[in-house]
Amino acid sequence: MNSTEIGFVHEPAADHPGWYSWDLTDQTRFNAQVMGRLLVREEPLPGGKPAVRLRMFPGRRHSNLLDAVHGGVTLALIDISLFSGIRLILGADAAGSVTLDLSTQFIGAGRIGQPLDAISEVLRETRRLVFVRGTIEQDGHLVAAYNGTVRKPSGR
Numbered sequence: 001m002n003s004t005e006i007g008f009v010h011e012p013a014a015d016h017p018g019w020y021s022w023d024l025t026d027q028t029r030f031n032a033q034v035m036g037r038l039l040v041r042e043e044p045l046p047g048g049k050p051a052v053r054l055r056m057f058p059g060r061r062h063s064n065l066l067d068a069v070h071g072g073v074t075l076a077l078i079d080i081s082l083f084s085g086i087r088l089i090l091g092a093d094a095a096g097s098v099t100l101d102l103s104t105q106f107i108g109a110g111r112i113g114q115p116l117d118a119i120s121e122v123l124r125e126t127r128r129l130v131f132v133r134g135t136i137e138q139d140g141h142l143v144a145a146y147n148g149t150v151r152k153p154s155g156r
Contacts, residue, residue: 007095013039022054022084035076036062040084045121051134052088054081054118058110069110074136074144077118078104082148085120086130096153100129104146110138128152 007026013019022040024031031038039055056062056077064070079099087094110116120134129149136144 010040019055022080030076031080035073035080038080040088042088043119045119049121050089051119051121052081052085054084054120055115058112058114058116060112063112066109067112069112069116069143071106074106074110074116075102075104077116078102078134078136078144078146078148081118081120081134082130082132082150085122085132085134086125086150089120089122090125090130092125092130093153097130097150100149100151102146102148104144106144108141108143110136110143114139116143 007024009021009023009025011021013021016039019039019041022038035056036059037057041053043051043053045051054077058069058073062069062073079102082099083094083097086092086097116136116138118134118136120132123131123133129151131149133147135142
């Protein structure tokens with residue numbers, strides 16, 4: 001899928017075969033300024049259920065005083081992953097949706113200098129809401145688990 005839609009650029013990443021960009025067209029906004037480059041791809045979970053893997057590349061600017069990925073950065077990655085998941089799995093309007101709740105369990109520390117991935121699956125979709133769950137993983141290690149609820153956009 002190649003697309004530039006309401007503020008997003010989603011196109012193949014030439015330097016990462018099989019991955020796509022997940023960038024805002026306005027590079028002065030949060031995702032670009034705080035998170036940096038984001039990549040995304042669809043992949044099945046065991047059993048075949050669709051999932052979306054959103055990848056960031058944590059650097060020193062994402063670290064805390066322990067030289068691990070700051071928890072706030074991990075939470076931001078999770079929040080962004082809710083929207084990449086509903087957009088790619090359901091084709092829903094991610095740009096007009098909002099997070100209603102987010103529950104996160106931190107399990108381990110993310111390391112700087114290694115890709116950090118959020119893997120999201122849609123549990124259920126109703127007329128107005130989408131329920132998503134997932135994990136944050138890094139090099140085969142579990143960093144966090146999460147559940148979130150997103151409200152789809154109202155008529156504009």
